[in-house]
Amino acid sequence: MADSLSDPSELLGLLRLGPACLGGASAVDAERGFALRLPRGLANRIRPEDPADPILRQVLPVARETDERRGFSKDPVGELRSPPEGGVLRKYRGRALVMVTGACAVHCRYCFRRHFPATEHSVVSSRLHAVTEQLARDRSVGEVILSGGDPLTVPDDRLAKIVTEIAELTHVRRLRIHTRMPVVLPQRVDEGLIEWLAGVPLPTTVVIHANHGNEIDDDVRRSLAALRATGVTLLNQTVLLRGVNDDADALAQLNERLFEVGVLPYYLHMLDRVQGAAHFEVPEDTAFEILRELRARLPGYLVPRLVREVEGAPFKIPVDPKR
Numbered sequence: 126m127a128d129s130l131s132d133p134s135e136l137l138g139l140l141r142l143g144p145a146c147l148g149g150a151s152a153v154d155a156e157r158g159f160a161l162r163l164p165r166g167l168a169n170r171i172r173p174e175d176p177a178d179p180i181l182r183q184v185l186p187v188a189r190e191t192d193e194r195r196g197f198s199k200d201p202v203g204e205l206r207s208p209p210e211g212g213v214l215r216k217y218r219g220r221a222l223v224m225v226t227g228a229c230a231v232h233c234r235y236c237f238r239r240h241f242p243a244t245e246h247s248v249v250s251s252r253l254h255a256v257t258e259q260l261a262r263d264r265s266v267g268e269v270i271l272s273g274g275d276p277l278t279v280p281d282d283r284l285a286k287i288v289t290e291i292a293e294l295t296h297v298r299r300l301r302i303h304t305r306m307p308v309v310l311p312q313r314v315d316e317g318l319i320e321w322l323a324g325v326p327l328p329t330t331v332v333i334h335a336n337h338g339n340e341i342d343d344d345v346r347r348s349l350a351a352l353r354a355t356g357v358t359l360l361n362q363t364v365l366l367r368g369v370n371d372d373a374d375a376l377a378q379l380n381e382r383l384f385e386v387g388v389l390p391y392y393l394h395m396l397d398r399v400q401g402a403a404h405f406e407v408p409e410d411t412a413f414e415i416l417r418e419l420r421a422r423l424p425g426y427l428v429p430r431l432v433r434e435v436e437g438a439p440f441k442i443p444v445d446p447k448r
């Protein structure tokens with residue numbers, strides 16, 4: 126992570142692209158604390174000399190992020206209005222989301238938490254006990270989700286401490302880890318992590334996040350195969366993004382590539398309307414067409430559920446063409 130790219134000009138130089146791709150956005154963005162962050166291994170998966178590359182579009186700050194668009198806000202799903210209590214977010218019945226950290230290995234320009242002060246709300250070591258006390262008081266919590274930021278940006282010993290305390294709560298029956306790390310920085314899936322994960326005493330699901338087949342290279346395949354060998358269930362969630370994956374070919378290829386290494390599709394999210402990401406929005410009619418096409422060409426188990434998150438709703442709302 127320390128070796129990641131943070132200077133858009135350096136990235137464009139590596140890709141033999143001109144500064145016109147930036148439109149002066151880098152300075153604005155750095156001020157907002159959501160500057161370019163890109164592991165070099167992921168940068169190597171970007172096609173040189175192609176400003177329309179689907180990975181580049183996900184990570185390069187562009188001037189359009191400063192456009193004000195009606196309906197787009199800093200708090201698209203209401204997490205600032207109802208922030209996590211002591212690092213624990215309660216959205217859906219029976220599940221509790223623990224914000225382990227605010228850090229990520231990559232800054233995805235469409236991220237719905239790009240304005241969320243996750244570091245402020247995450248679980249620092251001194252608050253860990255308060256988190257487990259809170260979870261212990263509510264026996265309806267059957268599943269704990271480690272999220273952030275990206276929980277795999279924290280060291281193994283800290284993850285182990287958090288999960289050991291959670292696993293002692295007899296009513297918690299499942300663990301879930303939401304992470305983009307196996308895709309964006311596959312070296313994170315090292316021996317230490319694998320050894321720890323294999324010993325977690327709860328049935329565990331690791332939900333990765335990949336949006337395009339070009340993100341899946343041999344290093345990623347190895348990281349996913351290693352995770353799978355620990356016995357965890359592997360699922361993928363994708364955000365439907367204009368100019369990145371808004372066609373059935375791209376999504377079919379992504380899900381077929383992931384299936385080859387044991388990952389099943391979970392959600393295909395409509396964009397959360399976060400300020401700065403309006404240029405990524407895909408109209409609902411286009412999303413329907415893509416979903417129909419995916420259903421026509423893939424077996425049902427390779428078609429993700431198209432959903433939208435609605436503030437206050439008791440579950441993710443299916444977005445379905447009804448025919």
Ligand code: SF4
Binds near residue numbers: 233236238334
């Ligand atoms: S890895 Fe996830 S949490 Fe981090 S910036 Fe990307 S979408 Fe947001």
